[in-house]
Amino acid sequence: MSTPGEAENTFGRWPDDNDRKGRRRRDVQAAAARGLRAGRDQLAGLSERAGRGAPKGGDRRHVMGSRPGGEGERAMVPEATFTSYYDRPVVKASPWKADIPAYFFLGGAAAGSSLLGAGADLTGRPALRRAGRLGALVGILLSMVALIHDLGRPSRFINMQRVVKPTSPMSVGTWILSLYGPLTGLAAASEMAELADLPRRLPRTLRGPARLLVFVGRPSGIAAAMVAPAVASYTAVLLSDTATPSWHDAREQLPFLFVGSAAAASGGFAMIAAPVDQAGPARRLAVGGVLLEIAADQRMEKAMGLTAQPLHQGKAGGYLRIAKVLNVIGTTGTVLLGSRSRSVSAISGAALMAGSALTRFGIFEAGQQSARDPKYTVVPQRERLDRVSGSSEHAGVAARSRR
Amino acid sequence: MSNSLLRPVDPASEAGWQNAPARKGFLTDTSICIGCKACEVACKEWNDIPEDGLSMLGSSYDNTGNLGASTWRHVAFIEQPTGATRSDAPVAVPVDLGMPSVGLPGDGDLTGAAAEGTSVKGDFRWLMSSDVCKHCTQAACLDVCPTGSLFRTEFGTVVVQDDICNGCGYCVPACPFGVIERRTEEAALVTDSGTRDGTPPGTATKVHRVEKVPQRRVRAKNVGIAQKCTLCYDRLKAGDTPACAQACPTQSIQFGDVDELRERAHARMEQLQTQGVSQARLYGADPHDGIGGAGAMFLLLDEPEVYGLPPDPVVTTRDLPAMWKKAGLAALALLGGAAASFLGGRS
Numbered sequence: 147m148s149t150p151g152e153a154e155n156t157f158g159r160w161p162d163d164n165d166r167k168g169r170r171r172r173d174v175q176a177a178a179a180r181g182l183r184a185g186r187d188q189l190a191g192l193s194e195r196a197g198r199g200a201p202k203g204g205d206r207r208h209v210m211g212s213r214p215g216g217e218g219e220r221a222m223v224p225e226a227t228f229t230s231y232y233d234r235p236v237v238k239a240s241p242w243k244a245d246i247p248a249y250f251f252l253g254g255a256a257a258g259s260s261l262l263g264a265g266a267d268l269t270g271r272p273a274l275r276r277a278g279r280l281g282a283l284v285g286i287l288l289s290m291v292a293l294i295h296d297l298g299r300p301s302r303f304i305n306m307q308r309v310v311k312p313t314s315p316m317s318v319g320t321w322i323l324s325l326y327g328p329l330t331g332l333a334a335a336s337e338m339a340e341l342a343d344l345p346r347r348l349p350r351t352l353r354g355p356a357r358l359l360v361f362v363g364r365p366s367g368i369a370a371a372m373v374a375p376a377v378a379s380y381t382a383v384l385l386s387d388t389a390t391p392s393w394h395d396a397r398e399q400l401p402f403l404f405v406g407s408a409a410a411a412s413g414g415f416a417m418i419a420a421p422v423d424q425a426g427p428a429r430r431l432a433v434g435g436v437l438l439e440i441a442a443d444q445r446m447e448k449a450m451g452l453t454a455q456p457l458h459q460g461k462a463g464g465y466l467r468i469a470k471v472l473n474v475i476g477t478t479g480t481v482l483l484g485s486r487s488r489s490v491s492a493i494s495g496a497a498l499m500a501g502s503a504l505t506r507f508g509i510f511e512a513g514q515q516s517a518r519d520p521k522y523t524v525v526p527q528r529e530r531l532d533r534v535s536g537s538s539e540h541a542g543v544a545a546r547s548r549r
Numbered sequence: 550m551s552n553s554l555l556r557p558v559d560p561a562s563e564a565g566w567q568n569a570p571a572r573k574g575f576l577t578d579t580s581i582c583i584g585c586k587a588c589e590v591a592c593k594e595w596n597d598i599p600e601d602g603l604s605m606l607g608s609s610y611d612n613t614g615n616l617g618a619s620t621w622r623h624v625a626f627i628e629q630p631t632g633a634t635r636s637d638a639p640v641a642v643p644v645d646l647g648m649p650s651v652g653l654p655g656d657g658d659l660t661g662a663a664a665e666g667t668s669v670k671g672d673f674r675w676l677m678s679s680d681v682c683k684h685c686t687q688a689a690c691l692d693v694c695p696t697g698s699l700f701r702t703e704f705g706t707v708v709v710q711d712d713i714c715n716g717c718g719y720c721v722p723a724c725p726f727g728v729i730e731r732r733t734e735e736a737a738l739v740t741d742s743g744t745r746d747g748t749p750p751g752t753a754t755k756v757h758r759v760e761k762v763p764q765r766r767v768r769a770k771n772v773g774i775a776q777k778c779t780l781c782y783d784r785l786k787a788g789d790t791p792a793c794a795q796a797c798p799t800q801s802i803q804f805g806d807v808d809e810l811r812e813r814a815h816a817r818m819e820q821l822q823t824q825g826v827s828q829a830r831l832y833g834a835d836p837h838d839g840i841g842g843a844g845a846m847f848l849l850l851d852e853p854e855v856y857g858l859p860p861d862p863v864v865t866t867r868d869l870p871a872m873w874k875k876a877g878l879a880a881l882a883l884l885g886g887a888a889a890s891f892l893g894g895r896s
Contacts, residue, residue: 231625231857232608234615240722241731261887269891298716298731298773302696305715309697313866316719317695371887375880382879383872387693387865388722394865397872401879409886430890438882517722524854527861 228528230520237389239517245296247510249289250381251411251503253323254404256285257374258412258435260330262428264371267364274428276337277419279367281412282374283334286327315384322376329370336363378408385513391523392516393509395453399446400509406442407502409435414476414498417484417491425491429484432498436477439505453522456512465508472501558841560686564701572705573785574844575794575802576810577679578817579856580829582801584610584624584677591796592622595781599732599769615857616680618732619769621778622793625856627676678856679802681793682707682728682778683833684844685864690720690729690775692866698775705807705844706780714774721775725840725862729777732769780844807844814846826850832858839863 230236240246263278265271294300307324311317336359339345344356382404386397393400413432417425447454456462479494516522561569592598601619606612609626616623684706691699691707698713699720709729720729781791789795794804803810814834821829828850833843839862853860 229852229854231627231855232606232611234857236727236854236857236859237725238617238721238727238730241718241733258883258887261884265887265891296718298718298775299714302713302715305696305698305713306717308713309695311692311695311697313692313869314695314719315869315872316693316717320695372884375883376876378883379876379879383869383876384719386872387869388719389689389725389727389862389865390722393722394868397868398875401872401876402882405879405883405886409883413890427887427890431887434886434890438886513722520854520857523859527859528854531861 228521228524230524233520235518236520236523237391237517239514240388240390241298242296242510244507245292247506248503249292249296250404250506250510251407252285252289252292253381254378254408254502254506255411255415255499256282256289256330257326257378258408258431259285259415260326260333260367260370260374262412262416262431263333264367265427266424267367269427271420271424271427274416274420274424275367276341277416278412279330279333279337279363281415281419282330282370286323286330290323290327315380315387319380319384322373322380326370326373326377329366329373333363333367333370336360336366339363375405378405385509388513389523390513390517391453391526392450392456393513395450395526396446396509398449399442402442403439403446403505403509406435406437406439407505410439410473410476410498411435411502414495414502417480417495417498422485422488422491426485428495429480429491432495433477433480436473436498436501439473452525453516456515456519456522457508460511460515462508462510462512462515465504465511469501469504469508472497472504476501558686559705560688560701560841560844561703561705566701566703569703569705571806571808572844573780573804574684574705574807574810574846575681575780575791575804576814576846576848577681578801578803578814578848579676579678580801580817580821580826580848580850581799582624582677582679583799584626584675585798586613586624587796587798588622588679588793588802589613589620589624591792592778595784595792596621596779597770598776616682616726616728616730616777618730618776621681621776623680625676625678625680627851627855628673629676629851629855630673676850676855678847678849679793679797680856680858681845682780683726683840683846684778684780686836686841686844687864687866688840689723689725689864689866690777692864692869693719693723695719702780702782702785704780704782704785706782706785708779708782709775709777711771711774716773716775718775723865725859725864729775732772732774732776734768734772807842810846811842814848817848821848839867 259278259281261278263275263282266274266278294303297303306317306320309317310321339356339359340363345353345360348356379401382400383397385393386400388394396403409431413428413430413435416428417432420428447457450457457466476494476497479490479497483490484494485491559569559572561572598619598621601617602614604612606614609628611624611626613620613623686705688699688701688707691701695717696713696715698710698715699707700710702708716731718731721731781789781793784791790804794802803813805813811834814831818829818831830849830852831846832849832853833840833846836842841864847856847858849856849858
């Protein structure tokens with residue numbers, strides 16, 4: 147199509163058009179790409195102009211004639227033919243930003259750290275215990291910051307505690323965190339009291355409370371460790387309990403992937419923070435976590451079918467590829483030299499933590515991408531309907547926009 | 550929470566209302582929608598919804614885009630070449646309504662469009678449909694709301710309590726129709742016309758201010774919280790018809806008791822089908838579908854996805870018990886794994 151300059155001028159008359167952002171502009175691009183109105187002079191002009199404004203990069207996939215998935219991506223599933231309304235999304239992507247995947251990582255790392263801290267406490271590994279208890283507190287505090295920051299009205303955070311709703315994973319999560327947070331805080335406070343040797347250094351009148359604080363370290367640490375697995379796994383339900391195709395379709399395996407990732411992150415953290423002679427359990431937890439993550443991912447992608455595509459595309463694909471590399475590096479380093487070299491142990495631990503974080507960002511982003519493309523909503527639902535009705539009536543009839 | 554996921558229920562009494570009035574809803578009959586957008590305008594005006602963009606989207610006459618925080622009614626326009634329709638259904642003989650009609654310039658045949666939206670010339674057809682929140686019997690947004698801000702009204706509808714919502718955004722990805730949305734600051738800038746600063750519209754002191762409307766940009770209400778159609782909860786309470794249905798000039802949007810609307814919908818579909826409109830179908834009218842039936846149902850003339858509707862929406866919480874089970878197993882796996890890692894050796 148060529149650009150009729152006259153139409154462009156006409157278009158420019160709407161003062162608002164040039165400062166629209168985001169959703170609207172994408173709509174224009176998508177519509178332009180469809181070229182449905184070719185031959186209708188004025189609108190064709192509009193489309194052409196909007197099309198020229200489209201970014202050069204990955205967003206060009208809607209352009210007429212190109213395949214979904216875009217540059218260099220190999221579709222895992224045969225091309226789907228389906229109808230959409232001007233390529234617009236059917237479901238809405240969550241409004242969540244980086245806070246949420248960051249929280250998944252931090253919360254997971256905190257949960258695993260609590261488990262390591264309690265285990266170290268019971269098996270006489272003081273340095274690992276310290277790393278676990280303090281790491282858990284830092285992780286969960288940062289989590290709270292991320293969670294509150296993500297709200298549209300942060301000042302109303304406390305409304306989360308108005309109700310208890312088993313149908314809302316976010317409500318369940320709120321109550322899990324309400325239980326886990328104080329226990330973690332108590333265990334960490336106890337650790338700090340012991341570290342500062344408070345029972346001996348405080349004035350006589352305060353020694354009693356200080357001794358009590360040190361004493362509650364073990365029970366509160368163990369209690370936190372009992373709640374911790376829920377902290378690590380409920381977040382998978384939080385994502386899956388949505389209409390976001392790539393999250394919902396991952397529902398069977400995502401909890402396992404998430405606890406694996408949490409184990410890897412917390413193990414990695416303890417490998418950085420504790421000396422190698424005490425970090426044995428951390429290394430085993432980390433390696434076990436990575437293995438669980440890989441196994442869960444394999445099964446998950448098989449079960450997902452079409453909606454596994456976003457896991458390999460765009461930002462999500464990038465994150466997850468790097469995460470896999472980091473996991474391999476971290477695991478290899480841990481297995482080969484983790485018990486001998488503190489520096490290799492620390493580097494491996496850092497790689498595992500980064501891998502876990504990127505896994506969370508990748509899964510998060512894949513869901514967002516799947517929500518923005520109507521294909522992932524319409525095609526599986528249409529296939530389900532066609533299976534039920536057993537009719538092939540729908541296959542390939544021309545009203546579907548071919549992509 | 551009683552488990553009502555598999556049987557039709559009356560949502561209001563299910564939610565604990567006693568002596569609730571009959572469930573209220575919409576039937577949007579797209580076969581008589583003329584795409585005038587009176588519903589969009591009426592909705593915006595009545596509910597005081599801020600402007601959220603005035604751009605040309607290049608999608609036929611639809612410059613609204615989609616439902617969202619500040620768009621509670623959305624009229625979809627589909628221009629389809631008729632050669633590309635999914636069925637070659639027999640075209641109904643147009644009924645002469647005795648109305649004056651105008652065709653495209655140069656068009657020989659000026660008899661107007663056929664009853665079900667197929668142009669007589671047969672080169673393309675219009676589909677128009679006014680979309681709205683479905684007010685599901687099993688509403689995912691309501692299920693996942695962690696604050697209780699979303700609630701089931703006595704009319705069986707689903708409404709956000711503006712003063713409770715903390716903007717967690719969970720309802721947004723939960724909705725299988727992409728209806729509810731968190732209002733963003735960017736999209737909520739409104740031009741102050743002298744009536745948005747708290748002065749009720751039509752107040753005498755403002756009447757003479759007709760010259761230049763001040764172009765001050767003011768912050769809209771409810772920024773940061775989830776917003777969607779309330780089925781005009783305030784009007785319902787006063788015994789009125791929702792603004793969109795009231796404004797609809799063709800009765801394409803019909804308001805009433807859901808049970809009665811459902812019967813009407815079936816009757817209308819049968820009528821259309823006997824007239825040869827084989828593509829006529831109901832959407833959201835089956836109480837056994839994935840959302841337990843919609844409070845706002847539709848009579849469509851093509852498949853739902855053509856209108857941007859999901860073909861087979863299922864409330865996400867239907868799978869929630871299974872998800873909790875898996876999460877429990879995963880939690881146990883982590884606990885066991887952590888324990889095992891301490892038993893594995895003395896290093």
